[in-house]
Amino acid sequence: MSRKTILHMLTPLRQMSPFDVNMALDAGYDHVVPYCDVTLSDVTGLVQDAVFSRPPDVGIATGVFIAGRDTALALDMIDAARHAMVPPFEISVFADPAGSFTTAAAMVAKVEKTLDKLHGSALAGAHVVVFGATGVVGYCSAVIAAKEGAEVTIVGYDGIARVEAIAKAIKERFGVAVTPADGSTEERKTALLGEAVVLLAAARAGVRVISAEQLRGATKLLVAADVNAVPPSGVEGLAVNAKADKLGGMQVVGIGALSIGNLKYKVQSGLFKQMIGAEKPVFYDFQDAFALARSLEK
Known part of the structure; x- marks a missing residue:
């Protein structure tokens, strides 16, 4: 089966940020699909639709990105996405609301x-x-x-x-x-x-x-x-x-x-690339962003 990389981008806002769309595509995703006005209660269903639509060996090529402008909500959405996984059906998740985490x-x-x-x-x-x-x-x-x-x-x-x-x-x-x-x-x-x-x-x-x-x-x-x-x-x-x-x-x-901002750009792009190249599902929030930023500054 063709292993196209697909990123589903979720935001509780009316529009997805063009900045994040561009970053994801430039990092190497084949397809990026935005979903707007997403509530916390929507996350489980959306993630499981993404999870079950591809066999486990291709599922790792699927990712979810969580946007918005609310730290607590973004972290809650990561938790909801994590709990929506049904091993071996799993995908990767990365939150960066308003680019604030990076x-x-x-x-x-x-x-x-x-x-x-x-x-x-x-x-x-x-x-x-x-x-x-x-x-x-x-x-x-x-x-x-x-x-x-x-x-x-x-x-x-x-x-x-x-x-x-x-x-x-x-x-x-x-x-x-x-x-x-x-x-x-x-x-x-x-x-x-x-x-x-x-x-x-x-x-x-x-x-x-x-x-x-x-x-x-x-x-x-x-x-x-x-x-x-x-x-x-x-x-x-x-x-x-x-x-x-x-x-x-x-x-x-x-x-x-x-x-x-120059380092922030490298961190966001780097986390997208890590998702694309991962051999098992990953979950990234601002603490993972800091680990990468720190390594880039050495």
Whole structure:
């Protein structure tokens, strides 16, 4: 039987991202089929239709990609897809909602390498402050850093209630602790930044969260990373193409959105290629994306 590679792309949104479609095809899939407005309850039926339509020895050439904009929902969809398998009828699954899983992985991997290269230090024990933690990139970055042993603070721009709920959800799902904090005023942001060794800026595009004056007062800060590529930058003075470049006359170095994005592209493409070449079913989320990003940065 012909072993055409087929990727079924599921999204809870009204449209599938053209970015993800292009990435999958450029990575080598023969056919890509989008499914929109997919709910969690739809996943089992769709996956089992894909599973049972091909014999087990060809099933490995079938994949499911989970998109959207919601971290928890994407992870729940992976779990639903995993439980829908009926061995030996199995296929591979990869989630990357809004490209956030691979973006978060790339950002943390870049920071980890910079800490090691410039300071001989690791994420373990480092105080990491995440701005934009209510978004998918910030959420995943916080989990990755916490699982690596960092002391992570997630900052809420609109008070502490939402980040408290996120911290509780992270503890329940991943077994790691992150500290919620109120960053609703400039004074509170300044105080939080004053204790940080690493700043991860994952706020909305075009939103500046940290000023140059606040950076100058952050005497412990070594690395700042920003995923915002839309002016103004999330961190003042941090260029989109910065590759561990010093910010002004300060000790802190910056990693810009394009530098992170270049690695993110390689990670997403790499995971698609691993799915295509796998000899048994694989299941990829942001933790797998981080493992690949870290290996690419060595």
